[in-house]
Amino acid sequence: MFDPVSLAALVAALGLVLYALFGGADFGGGIWTALAFGPRAREQREALFNAIGPVWETNHVWLIFVVVTLFTAFPTGFAALFIALMTPLVVALVGINFRGAAYAFRHYGRASGREVPFSARVFEIASVLTPFALGMAVSATAAGTITIDNDVVATGTGVWLNPFTVMGGVVGICICACLAPVYMTVRVRGALQEDFRNAAIAAGVALGVVTAAMIPLALQTAPEFSHRLLGSWPMLCVVLAVLAGVATQLLLLLRRYRLAQMTTGATVVLTLAGFAAALHPDLIIQEMPLHAAAAPRSTLIAYLAVLPIGAVILVPSLWFLYWTFRGEPAPEIPPEGKEP
Amino acid sequence: MDNLLAARALMGVSFVFHIIYATLGIGLPLLLMLAEGLALKTGDESWHRIARRWVLPAGVVFAIGAVSGTILSFELGLLWPRFMAFSGAMIGLAFSMEGFAFFTEAIFLSLYFYGERRLSRRALFLCTIPLTLAAAISAIFVISANGWMNTPDGFRIVNGAPSDVLPLRAFANAAWPHEALHGTLAAYVATSFAVAGYYAALVLKGRNVAESKKALVLSLSVAAVAAPLMLVTGDWAADSVAKFQKAKLAAMEAHFKTSAAAPLVIGGWPDPATGKVRYAVRIPKLLSVLAADDPNAVVQGLDAFPQGTTPDPRLVHPFFDLMVGSFFVMAIGLGWFWWLRWRQKAVPDQPRLLKYLIFASPFGIIALESGWLVTEFGRQPWVVQGYLRTSQAVTPNGGMVTVFTTFVIVYLCLTAGMLKLLLRHQGRHTGEVRHV
Numbered sequence: 001m002f003d004p005v006s007l008a009a010l011v012a013a014l015g016l017v018l019y020a021l022f023g024g025a026d027f028g029g030g031i032w033t034a035l036a037f038g039p040r041a042r043e044q045r046e047a048l049f050n051a052i053g054p055v056w057e058t059n060h061v062w063l064i065f066v067v068v069t070l071f072t073a074f075p076t077g078f079a080a081l082f083i084a085l086m087t088p089l090v091v092a093l094v095g096i097n098f099r100g101a102a103y104a105f106r107h108y109g110r111a112s113g114r115e116v117p118f119s120a121r122v123f124e125i126a127s128v129l130t131p132f133a134l135g136m137a138v139s140a141t142a143a144g145t146i147t148i149d150n151d152v153v154a155t156g157t158g159v160w161l162n163p164f165t166v167m168g169g170v171v172g173i174c175i176c177a178c179l180a181p182v183y184m185t186v187r188v189r190g191a192l193q194e195d196f197r198n199a200a201i202a203a204g205v206a207l208g209v210v211t212a213a214m215i216p217l218a219l220q221t222a223p224e225f226s227h228r229l230l231g232s233w234p235m236l237c238v239v240l241a242v243l244a245g246v247a248t249q250l251l252l253l254l255r256r257y258r259l260a261q262m263t264t265g266a267t268v269v270l271t272l273a274g275f276a277a278a279l280h281p282d283l284i285i286q287e288m289p290l291h292a293a294a295a296p297r298s299t300l301i302a303y304l305a306v307l308p309i310g311a312v313i314l315v316p317s318l319w320f321l322y323w324t325f326r327g328e329p330a331p332e333i334p335p336e337g338k339e340p
Numbered sequence: 341m342d343n344l345l346a347a348r349a350l351m352g353v354s355f356v357f358h359i360i361y362a363t364l365g366i367g368l369p370l371l372l373m374l375a376e377g378l379a380l381k382t383g384d385e386s387w388h389r390i391a392r393r394w395v396l397p398a399g400v401v402f403a404i405g406a407v408s409g410t411i412l413s414f415e416l417g418l419l420w421p422r423f424m425a426f427s428g429a430m431i432g433l434a435f436s437m438e439g440f441a442f443f444t445e446a447i448f449l450s451l452y453f454y455g456e457r458r459l460s461r462r463a464l465f466l467c468t469i470p471l472t473l474a475a476a477i478s479a480i481f482v483i484s485a486n487g488w489m490n491t492p493d494g495f496r497i498v499n500g501a502p503s504d505v506l507p508l509r510a511f512a513n514a515a516w517p518h519e520a521l522h523g524t525l526a527a528y529v530a531t532s533f534a535v536a537g538y539y540a541a542l543v544l545k546g547r548n549v550a551e552s553k554k555a556l557v558l559s560l561s562v563a564a565v566a567a568p569l570m571l572v573t574g575d576w577a578a579d580s581v582a583k584f585q586k587a588k589l590a591a592m593e594a595h596f597k598t599s600a601a602a603p604l605v606i607g608g609w610p611d612p613a614t615g616k617v618r619y620a621v622r623i624p625k626l627l628s629v630l631a632a633d634d635p636n637a638v639v640q641g642l643d644a645f646p647q648g649t650t651p652d653p654r655l656v657h658p659f660f661d662l663m664v665g666s667f668f669v670m671a672i673g674l675g676w677f678w679w680l681r682w683r684q685k686a687v688p689d690q691p692r693l694l695k696y697l698i699f700a701s702p703f704g705i706i707a708l709e710s711g712w713l714v715t716e717f718g719r720q721p722w723v724v725q726g727y728l729r730t731s732q733a734v735t736p737n738g739g740m741v742t743v744f745t746t747f748v749i750v751y752l753c754l755t756a757g758m759l760k761l762l763l764r765h766q767g768r769h770t771g772e773v774r775h776v
């Protein structure tokens with residue numbers, strides 16, 4: 001378990017989890033901007049928009065972290081994945097770009113006193129499209145459709161487009177949609193808080209339904225994966241994830257928002273942990289084990305040695321960032337120097 | 341366009357695009373730090389106002405820098421999976437360390453930008469220090485990866501695959517020191533000249549003159565420190581290229597035939613068919629002096645290497661001259677400005693000088709882009725010098741032309757959106773009403 005390959009795999013999985021927790025909430029903000037409802041739709045959009053502002057860039061660095069970890073520690077696997085999954089990755093990349101740019105334009109456009117509705121629309125569409133494409137790409141590693149024959153990686157639509165990966169994409173969207181409103185309940189008050197509570201409950205139900213539907217689907221279309229998932233201790237993650245999900249719903253009903261925030265986070269972590277545990281010891285199920293995908297030992301060790309050094313700088317800085325921008329999201333438009 | 345060409349074109353376009361924002365992302369924090377520091381030290385609030393006025397445009401620039409950087413990190417896999425399978429273990433460390441630097445940069449950027457109401461002025465200034473350092477360090481780290489492609493080190497080839505990998509050795513490859521230093525300083529030169537041009541234009545139009553002059557002095561001070569270092573580090577770079585990348589040197593200098601007492605060829609159009617350089621100026625023996633410190637030394641020409649292993653001088657030589665030429669364009673502006681500043685004991689505002697500074701302002705970024713093109717085109721046909729050809733590195737996936745087109749559209753949209761926003765911001769900011 002504690003050989004460099006497994007440790008590096010653990011780091012990659014951890015990066016993915018953090019991206020899901022932070023970047024996912026960020027996408028969720030975009031999804032609920034699109035789905036804003038009721039008489040306070042405008043206020044909901046405003047609150048989401050302001051909450052994303054200061055942490056937007058940091059949230060997305062986790063994706064870079066995952067990509068870099070993959071190509072440093074698992075270069076062969078990285079190459080195979082990026083060959084097989086080119087299309088969904090290109091779609092996700094285009095989505096990330098338009099989303100980031102639209103957000104920035106809207107943000108700074110508004111700061112100079114204008115709303116930019118076109119950017120807002122792009123932002124919403126990209127917020128749905130990107131987690132869908134990423135969810136597809138991640139679930140494709142478990143679908144059993146990526147095949148490697150004598151170092152030749154299969155390409156084509158069938159590799160990434162099938163019922164299992166489509167559902168994986170939908171799960172991706174639901175995870176994002178769950179996180180954002182729960183985080184928001186902690187940060188706003190009054191009627192707006194009730195709105196986000198309702199949104200969170202709806203998204204939680206959707207996530208439950210979709211993941212439940214995923215299991216019979218997996219049995220049919222991804223037999224190896226479902227066999228491993230339901231076979232042994234990955235099953236424990238699944239059970240705990242279900243419990244955490246149910247607890248979230250109860251806590252939301254009881255309006256215990258701080259606890260609900262933790263259990264939602266736990267649901268996402270456990271869902272992904274179950275996925276990763278079922279995939280283990282492969283990077284691409286049945287085709288490429290982690291150790292075959294991995295870089296030489298010296299690289300893995302150097303990489304693992306760099307991590308704690310980086311963490312010493314990063315963790316306090318990150319904490320300071322989230323601490324500074326805690327509480328009620330303010331329309332924190334960067335103020336300019338006043339004209340003399 | 342075939343698959344390989346489309347992939348190369350996309351990689352090139354992506355870098356040329358990213359490096360503009362990356363450059364500003366390295367240079368602007370330094371200027372912000374200096375301005376905020378001056379405000380605290382002198383108690384002169386106008387420095388703070390100057391710095392805060394950059395927050396909006398810099399925010400857009402940073403956002404585009406981040407998304408274009410994300411495109412690049414994906415493109416390494418989407419376009420060059422075989423390159424990454426070959427070199428990930430060697431260059432990954434540089435990227436991982438860079439990742440931490442980015443992360444730190446993004447955090448302190450948010451704190452500085454959004455923290456005006458939540459942090460003290462002193463804390464705001466303190467945030468600009470890790471911001472500036474992290475930006476520079478991220479450049480120094482990522483350039484190690486590029487240095488490794490030029491002078492690969494830290495591995496052995498066994499059965500066609502790299503083995504016995506020494507990651508630190510790969511990280512500290514021969515080209516890294518000069519590329520990192522010359523390349524990072526270039527970002528300061530390019531940013532400070534671009535900023536100086538902007539303020540020169542404001543002074544020329546008589547807008548907000550007192551503050552604009554201060555900002556002009558600040559940016560040209562940074563340039564005055566960094567630009568002479570470009571000459572020194574550039575010379576070092578040329579020495580190192582002469583030692584480790586002989587084919588690149590020959591292409592840079594359009595030096596076709598191996599010869600003793602080689603002349604330095606300036607300008608002109610190299611013609612590989614005839615091996616001649618048309619319309620060029622030649623300075624006798626200078627290339628031998630520059631490359632080997634000996635006027636009669638033999639310098640290898642492109643003919644010294646097996647056919648099909650050398651870069652195309654038509655893509656390398658002109659850009660090399662453009663880089664060096666741009667240096668002189670900027671040096672004239674700097675000399676002129678500081679000479680008058682010294683003579684008049686006041687910030688000079690002669691319209692001719694200001695107009696010249698406006699003219700010179702894009703040459704930092706022009707030099708930087710052309711320098712990178714020299715490095716990249718000069719390495720062809722190799723992606724990893726001597727080990728892996730670009731044609732072997734490309735993805736087996738078809739449809740690169742579609743991907744290329746898609747991303748060109750993405751870049752066009754990003755540019756259009758940004759220009760629209762910044763120009764509008766500009767109009768509002770200077771109190772001008774724009775009728776479109």
Ligand code: HDD
Nearest residue numbers: 519523526529570571574575577578667707708711712715
């Ligand atoms: C403001 C920008 C700028 C300016 C004024 C100069 N350069 Fe430069 N140069 C760069 C910006 C740059 C760069 C874009 O940053 C490069 C690309 C790779 C690198 O390390 O730096 C570069 C590369 C580069 C290389 C190739 C290094 C390699 O491939 O390993 C050489 C030989 C020089 N430069 C030499 C010079 C000389 C002799 C200059 C004299 C005046 C000069 N540069 C001015």
Ligand code: HEM
Nearest residue numbers: 348351352355356359482485486712716717720722723730
């Ligand atoms: C930042 C400035 C850079 C610019 C402007 C730049 C530009 C280019 C261009 C124009 C190409 C196409 C080459 C050709 O078609 O002949 C290219 C290729 C490439 N560059 Fe760079 N590059 C830069 C830095 C880097 C760095 C830091 C890396 C680090 C890994 C890198 C990696 C690559 C790769 C993998 C290719 C594709 C293979 C090739 O054609 O050589 N580049 N780049």
Ligand code: HEM
Nearest residue numbers: 064361362365366401402405406409410412413442479482
């Ligand atoms: C010499 C070449 C390069 C230099 C000097 C450079 C420098 C920078 C800088 C200073 C930033 C922060 C800019 C900002 O936030 O506006 C940045 C962003 C970024 N760059 Fe580059 N870069 C180079 C090449 C590359 C390469 C080869 C890659 C990846 C393959 C890359 C990936 C990224 C990424 C992912 C970001 C976004 C980080 C964030 O979210 O803040 N860059 N680059």
